[in-house]
Amino acid sequence: MLIVDINSVLLIDWEKRKTILQNLKFDIDRGKVFTILGKNGTGKSTLIKSLTVLLPSEHYVVEGKVLFDGTDLLKSSEDKLRETRKHKIRYVFQDAHGSFDPLKKIKYYFDLSNVSPLKIEELLHFFLLPPYKKLSALHSYELSGGMAQRLLIVLALLANPDLLILDEPTSGVDYAVMNLILLKIKNFVRDNDKSVLIVTQDINFALKSSDYIAYLSDGKLSRFYTPEDLIISTDIAIKNIIESFKELSNASA
Amino acid sequence: MLLLKVENISYSVTVKEERKKQFEILKNVSFKVLSGEIIGICGESGGGKSTLAKVIAGLIKPDSGKIILDSVPGKERKSSPIQILFQNHEEVLNPYRKIQSIIDEALKISGVDRSSIENGREKVLSSVGFPEELYNRRGMELSGGEQQRAALARILAVKPDLLILDEPFSAQDVESQLNLVNLFKRLNKEFNLTMICISHDLRILRNLANRVIILKDGEIVESGITKEVFDNPQKDYTKFLLSAESLELTYEEIKTPIKN
Numbered sequence: 001m002l003i004v005d006i007n008s009v010l011l012i013d014w015e016k017r018k019t020i021l022q023n024l025k026f027d028i029d030r031g032k033v034f035t036i037l038g039k040n041g042t043g044k045s046t047l048i049k050s051l052t053v054l055l056p057s058e059h060y061v062v063e064g065k066v067l068f069d070g071t072d073l074l075k076s077s078e079d080k081l082r083e084t085r086k087h088k089i090r091y092v093f094q095d096a097h098g099s100f101d102p103l104k105k106i107k108y109y110f111d112l113s114n115v116s117p118l119k120i121e122e123l124l125h126f127f128l129l130p131p132y133k134k135l136s137a138l139h140s141y142e143l144s145g146g147m148a149q150r151l152l153i154v155l156a157l158l159a160n161p162d163l164l165i166l167d168e169p170t171s172g173v174d175y176a177v178m179n180l181i182l183l184k185i186k187n188f189v190r191d192n193d194k195s196v197l198i199v200t201q202d203i204n205f206a207l208k209s210s211d212y213i214a215y216l217s218d219g220k221l222s223r224f225y226t227p228e229d230l231i232i233s234t235d236i237a238i239k240n241i242i243e244s245f246k247e248l249s250n251a252s253a
Numbered sequence: 254m255l256l257l258k259v260e261n262i263s264y265s266v267t268v269k270e271e272r273k274k275q276f277e278i279l280k281n282v283s284f285k286v287l288s289g290e291i292i293g294i295c296g297e298s299g300g301g302k303s304t305l306a307k308v309i310a311g312l313i314k315p316d317s318g319k320i321i322l323d324s325v326p327g328k329e330r331k332s333s334p335i336q337i338l339f340q341n342h343e344e345v346l347n348p349y350r351k352i353q354s355i356i357d358e359a360l361k362i363s364g365v366d367r368s369s370i371e372n373g374r375e376k377v378l379s380s381v382g383f384p385e386e387l388y389n390r391r392g393m394e395l396s397g398g399e400q401q402r403a404a405l406a407r408i409l410a411v412k413p414d415l416l417i418l419d420e421p422f423s424a425q426d427v428e429s430q431l432n433l434v435n436l437f438k439r440l441n442k443e444f445n446l447t448m449i450c451i452s453h454d455l456r457i458l459r460n461l462a463n464r465v466i467i468l469k470d471g472e473i474v475e476s477g478i479t480k481e482v483f484d485n486p487q488k489d490y491t492k493f494l495l496s497a498e499s500l501e502l503t504y505e506e507i508k509t510p511i512k513n
Contacts, residue, residue: 032361039426039428039429040397040424040425040426041396126504128507135434146298171423171424172423172424173295174298174497175297175453175494175497175498175500176297176497176502176507178497178500179500179501179502179507180504180507182500182505183504183507201425201426201427202499203426203427204382204456204498205500208499208500209500225377240428241426241428243425244427244428244431245431247431248427248430248431248434248456248457248460249301249456249460251459251460252459252479252480253291253438253459253460253461253462253463253478253479
């Protein structure tokens with residue numbers, strides 16, 4: 001469905017060009033959950049933004065190709081890209097409140113989705129959010145961070161995209177909600193033959209949710225491993241995080 | 254030796270917007286902390302963890318109940334013997350002030366005389382692994398992790414009897430979490446520093462805390478030796494938290510409310 005063949009992502013700072021990411025080459029197939037694991041500041045958000053030309057062109061240059069159903073997104077018109085991001089490739093960014101216009105009520109976003117209130121109600125119910133009527137009347141700033149994030153996932157799912165991209169879906173949510181997100185991702189992929197791409201530093205969530213996981217460090221992306229293979233990878237950077245994870249999980253005080 | 258006694262703490266807030274409805278945030282919370290212990294407090298968001306921390310530190314006055322600290326005798330101090338390392342440490346450090354000057358001030362408050370300040374600064378900052386080349390940086394010029402260590406160093410400079418850590422591990426990758434756990438363990442041993450660690454992360458508390466308290470809707474549901482509580486949980490809520498952490502809950506389990 002999505003073939004990523006990016007040679008490099010460059011940051012232009014005055015006259016200087018700095019390579020932030022290089023050699024991003026991977027395919028995203030239907031019916032699978034892919035995760036890119038990496039620490040804070042390794043460029044995970046930059047990576048997902050580079051896929052659909054979301055990085056401001058005055059500061060970034062993306063060299064390569066991103067083929068989505070045969071079309072190169074990096075060469076597409078702004079209109080085409082906007083359509084793609086509205087219907088086909090939906091993002092849920094980490095800054096949930098920042099994704100809403102504070103002057104608009106939530107009803108505005110429900111109306112934009114063109115989905116019947118009944119269907120919306122079903123998803124709200126699943127994510128343990130207030131009912132349609134109550135939520136419609138609220139502004140985004142009246143929601144807690146966790147609620148706003150769940151609502152963003154609901155809105156993204158309402159578009160029924162081919163690819164759902166989630167940026168740190170577990171940050172700031174408690175375990176019950178994490179379980180909900182996990183269940184929904186699995187259903188979405190399985191029942192609709194869709195795909196999910198997650199970028200996160202949460203290795204626990206990555207191992208439980210993903211079919212394939214790659215590791216991003218120093219601007220370079222490893223190959224995609226199955227969770228079982230990731231654990232026994234001999235790549236030194238991956239080995240280090242797996243060891244830390246095991247040590248944190250197994251030791252007792 | 255007993256250091257802290259939390260006795261029947263209750264705290265509620267009145268919400269004007271909801272017809273002056275009263276919400277009980279903490280309900281009759283009691284527990285004891287021994288000197289040199291690390292106690293974990295866990296539970297979901299909204300369970301009252303952070304409020305409890307603020308009550309213990311004296312930042313919030315409870316409606317009823319007592320906090321009794323058996324402080325080290327003969328110690329005169331200008332700073333509170335109970336210090337909190339807040340979750341939003343970037344808002345705690347003055348972004349325009351150099352780290353060195355922030356630490357020096359804390360040392361002066363704790364009564365360190367002028368000639369020993371340089372030595373003291375070096376000691377606290379190195380004890381939290383804060384690199385020397387950053388001493389002259391300002392708060393805003395540091396990464397989140399560096400700010401957290403600087404904030405921790407400032408707390409250590411006033412030599413608290415009890416350190417409360419409020420969600421110190423959130424938004425960090427596993428390697429940083431592990432480093433931090435090891436740092437807290439080392440500080441606990443080296444300075445016999447008693448700690449209360451608030452976290453929703455059971456995995457980390459299992460590693461760090463000697464004893465653990467499970468808080469739900471402002472009430473203590475279960476408490477005991479960490480390993481015993483987690484290996485053999487008695488209460489449904491503790492079991493729920495443990496399976497939630499392993500991401501193994503079914504939809505029915507997530508939806509069904511658990512009674513305390």
